[in-house]
Amino acid sequence: xxxPRWLAPLAVLGGLLVLLPLVGLASRVPWEDFWSLxxxxxxxxxxxxxxxxxxxxxxxxxxxxxxxxxxxxxLRGPVRGLVRAxxxxxxxxxxxxxxxxxxxxxxxxxxxGEQLGGAIAFSTVAxxxxxxxxxxxxxxxxxESALDARSGRHEAxxxxxxxxxxxxxxxxxxxxxxxxxxxxAVLAFARALGEFGATLTFAGSLAGVTxxxxxxxxxxxxxxxxxxxxxxxxxxxxxxxxxxLAYRPLRGSR
Amino acid sequence: MRRVAGIVVLVLLVATIGAVLAGSFIxxxxxxxxxxGITVFAAASLTDVVEQVVDEIHADLPWAxxxxxxxxSSDLAAxxxxxxxxxxxxxxxxxxxxxxxxxxxxxxxxxxxxxxLTIVVPEGNPAAVDGLADLERGDVTSVICAPQxxxxxxxxxxxxxxxxxxxxxxxxxSVTDVLSKVAAGQADAGVVYVTDVARASGVEEVPIAGAxxxxxxxxxxxIPGDHDPSLAARFWDDLxxxxxRAILADAGFGLP
Numbered sequence: 119x120x121x122p123r124w125l126a127p128l129a130v131l132g133g134l135l136v137l138l139p140l141v142g143l144a145s146r147v148p149w150e151d152f153w154s155l156x157x158x159x160x161x162x163x164x165x166x167x168x169x170x171x172x173x174x175x176x177x178x179x180x181x182x183x184x185x186x187x188x189x190x191x192x193l194r195g196p197v198r199g200l201v202r203a204x205x206x207x208x209x210x211x212x213x214x215x216x217x218x219x220x221x222x223x224x225x226x227x228x229x230x231g232e233q234l235g236g237a238i239a240f241s242t243v244a245x246x247x248x249x250x251x252x253x254x255x256x257x258x259x260x261x262e263s264a265l266d267a268r269s270g271r272h273e274a275x276x277x278x279x280x281x282x283x284x285x286x287x288x289x290x291x292x293x294x295x296x297x298x299x300x301x302x303a304v305l306a307f308a309r310a311l312g313e314f315g316a317t318l319t320f321a322g323s324l325a326g327v328t329x330x331x332x333x334x335x336x337x338x339x340x341x342x343x344x345x346x347x348x349x350x351x352x353x354x355x356x357x358x359x360x361x362x363l364a365y366r367p368l369r370g371s372r
Numbered sequence: 373m374r375r376v377a378g379i380v381v382l383v384l385l386v387a388t389i390g391a392v393l394a395g396s397f398i399x400x401x402x403x404x405x406x407x408x409g410i411t412v413f414a415a416a417s418l419t420d421v422v423e424q425v426v427d428e429i430h431a432d433l434p435w436a437x438x439x440x441x442x443x444x445s446s447d448l449a450a451x452x453x454x455x456x457x458x459x460x461x462x463x464x465x466x467x468x469x470x471x472x473x474x475x476x477x478x479x480x481x482x483x484x485x486x487x488x489l490t491i492v493v494p495e496g497n498p499a500a501v502d503g504l505a506d507l508e509r510g511d512v513t514s515v516i517c518a519p520q521x522x523x524x525x526x527x528x529x530x531x532x533x534x535x536x537x538x539x540x541x542x543x544x545x546s547v548t549d550v551l552s553k554v555a556a557g558q559a560d561a562g563v564v565y566v567t568d569v570a571r572a573s574g575v576e577e578v579p580i581a582g583a584x585x586x587x588x589x590x591x592x593x594x595i596p597g598d599h600d601p602s603l604a605a606r607f608w609d610d611l612x613x614x615x616x617r618a619i620l621a622d623a624g625f626g627l628p
Contacts, residue, residue, distance in 0.1 A: 322542030
């Protein structure tokens with residue numbers, strides 16, 4: 119399908135809006151020092167922490183987000199819309215609001231404060247919770263819409279052949295959801311990797327414990343803008359790679 | 373249909389070219405008042421002080437056009453060096469004031485206020501913190517500024533003067549982050565500036581003996597540009613002169 123010609127200049131403007139900031143970022147990176155900046159202790163510690171926490175958060179997103187997607191798929195009527203809106207809210211919440219909400223739930227003086235006894239405060243667990251909170255919606259929507267697109271015929275057949283519900287889930291439904299799960303997981307990983315506001319508000323910023331790559335960039339910007347730009351570019355590369363990866367299976371399944 | 377499309381494209385192109393050509397005007401015209409006003413870039417810790425100075429000027433000159441932008445001193449300095457239209461830069465940190473003065477080839481910044489560090493604890497002081505040495509205790513969850521930011525550098529200097537090795541639960545990005553962690557009860561103690569505690573709620577101050585050994589100096593830089601010179605001079609005189617000194621002292625600042 120080809121749109122009218124007058125769309126083209128608008129498309130160019132839109133493209134420039136995305137491209138120019140990235141070019142601007144790249145223009146501030148001192149390329150001859152790029153590797154030494156990215157491979158500095160502070161950068162590597164932060165990147166390592168980011169990759170580890172984002173991986174754990176993604177595992178949690180799969181473990182919790184997939185069942186949530188199934189539950190949402192089962193709901194009917196206006197309740198479903200309402201529940202979906204609440205479950206997806208972290209996707210559009212300002213991150214600092216998410217951070218405050220987490221603080222009031224899991225913080226030392228939060229709803230679960232006494233039970234947790236401050237065990238989570240300023241720990242890597244807090245980082246993972248914040249990342250899971252903001253990343254889970256990607257998996258929920260992904261699973262819900264993939265389930266909606268299925269007729270349920272294969273599952274019914276499996277049942278008539280005597281398969282238990284668990285067996286049907288593991289042998290029929292989940293494999294069919296493969297591309298949706300992959301997309302959800304990759305996007306959730308990317309979102310977890312980029313998490314900043316909720317982590318800053320809720321988890322704090324200590325090297326190796328809670329200072330993830332985005333927080334390191336924010337701090338380095340004060341004293342070492344070149345290092346901040348270099349590390350930023352690494353995250354940009356990861357983000358682009360992840361999105362390219364995530365959308366391939368989706369297209370293939372159509 | 374083609375004609376409509378052609379007109380739309382033409383309008384867009386003209387608008388784009390116009391916007392690009394007007395860019396230099398928009399820079400000065402929209403971000404800050406040109407010709408008939410001033411724009412003050414002030415460290416966030418000066419918010420209350422600057423607002424009072426502006427109020428006093430407005431009592432005299434109701435139409436005085438004064439725009440104030442608050443932020444972290446290093447952010448503001450970076451913006452000014454990137455061309456933001458500031459008339460006066462009030463930095464909470466000598467280094468950032470120097471960076472702007474050097475970068476733009478201006479006179480030395482003028483010192484107009486000082487600040488010292490203090491311990492901030494949640495209301496009721498749950499961990500019974502009594503001094504900087506208590507921050508070393510294993511049962512005290514403390515947060516301080518990261519050494520990369522000015523408040524953190526000052527904290528590290530004071531701790532080393534005391535022979536202490538602080539092991540905070542978090543090296544925060546700014547005084548505000550330290551304050552909010554303490555006010556929320558996440559941390560038992562934090563190190564901030566005296567004037568920050570005066571502005572915060574839900575927290576108490578535990579003074580540090582010998583805090584005056586590490587003094588943070590606030591400096592002002594006048595930046596020439598497209599603005600009202602008499603209003604700029606008035607603001608400068610009020611802040612650095614007697615009215616400003618009274619307001620600064622009230623807010624807990626020291627005077628050089």
